[in-house]
Amino acid sequence: MDPFTISVADDVLDDLRSRLTRTRFTTPSAPGWTAGTDPAYLRELVAYWANDFDWRAAEARLNAYPQFRARGQHFVHLRRDASRPPVLLAHGWPSSFLEMLPLADLLDVDVVIPSLPGFLYSDLVDGPLTRAAIAEAFHTFMTDTLGYERYFAFGGDIGGAASGWLATMYPNEVAGLHVIHGPFPADFDASPITAAEQAFLDAEEQRDEWDSGYSWIMSTRPDTIAAALADSPAGLAAWIIDKYRDWSDCGGDLERRFDRDTLCTILTLYWATESIGTSFRQYLDYPQNAPRPTIPVPVAVTRSHEPPLDLFPRSIADRAASDIRQYSTPGRGGHFLAFEEPQLIADELSAFMRSVG
CATH class of the missing domain: 3.40.50.1820 (Alpha/Beta hydrolase fold, catalytic domain)
Known part of the structure; x- marks a missing residue:
């Protein structure tokens, strides 16, 4: 068992900031978050991540x-x-x-x-x-x-x-x-099956109709989406924060539950470790359970x-x-x-x- 310290190299952080500042943002398909991560919010978060977020302070907190x-x-x-x-x-x-x-x-x-x-x-x-x-x-x-x-x-x-x-x-x-x-x-x-059980199973099926796209692609084409997310920190952010907003009890206000420093800490950990693709493996292997x-x-x-x-x-x-x-x-x-x-x-x-x- 070896002690472990999180230490992200300066050149990794410099490259991350460079990519963030050169992000190309998509045109909204629908208002707000109705078609996925809101491009306007993503633009704000990317700017904060690039210019205001202090990774070294976050790193020190984690290493405590x-x-x-x-x-x-x-x-x-x-x-x-x-x-x-x-x-x-x-x-x-x-x-x-x-x-x-x-x-x-x-x-x-x-x-x-x-x-x-x-x-x-x-x-x-x-x-x-x-x-x-x-x-x-x-x-x-x-x-x-x-x-x-x-x-x-x-x-x-x-x-x-x-x-x-x-x-x-x-x-x-x-x-x-x-x-x-x-x-x-x-x-x-x-x-x-009881009436309450059937009501839950029906609701689960309905939920899957509009919230299973991420799962299907990670289960069937994980390397395709991972290639994009491993190369674009803004894309990585969009993929992850969509779930933090949609799945948390935040009433549609992501930062009611997670402040920007917390979100950027999570995103930087995934980015620096280049582990978004391997995090998909349990989706690809799910049928073997x-x-x-x-x-x-x-x-x-x-x-x-x-x-x-x-x-x-x-x-x-x-x-x-x-x-x-x-x-x-x-x-x-x-x-x-x-x-x-x-x-x-x-x-x-x-x-x-x-x-x-």
């Missing part, structure tokens, strides 16, 4: 957290209380370990925050990047590298799904699972407030997990719930960990 790499895996490791099981905090896409830092600051146990394989400073795993493969990589460094015998897992999106596999594959070591996106069963064969068995460990769900997951009924989670101890619907905080409402998640996660022991 102890970071390491082991077996090609990057992670933050905060040591707080070795007498209690630690918690692993797993992010999703298009996010990074940065998402979990405000939550980690509020917890009183040991905290481990990995970068997903292929994201930022973590290498891809050998073979398909399935949820089970991510879980295996996480479990290896939690137990073999860090020496923890038992631990909790928390996550959302890809990180939540991988944590679900952790709980299924290693039930003796995973003390409990806390997710913001309720677990899904392998099938609905156990009992007839097997159906996950029922989750046997204690589970807590704090349901994110984002369409259509704000309609997700507990009964679907009950089909996927046999021991749900805690289920709440706070009605605020979207896809990046730990980032948007860190105190809320800290309170619920801490209560869950104390109740399980």
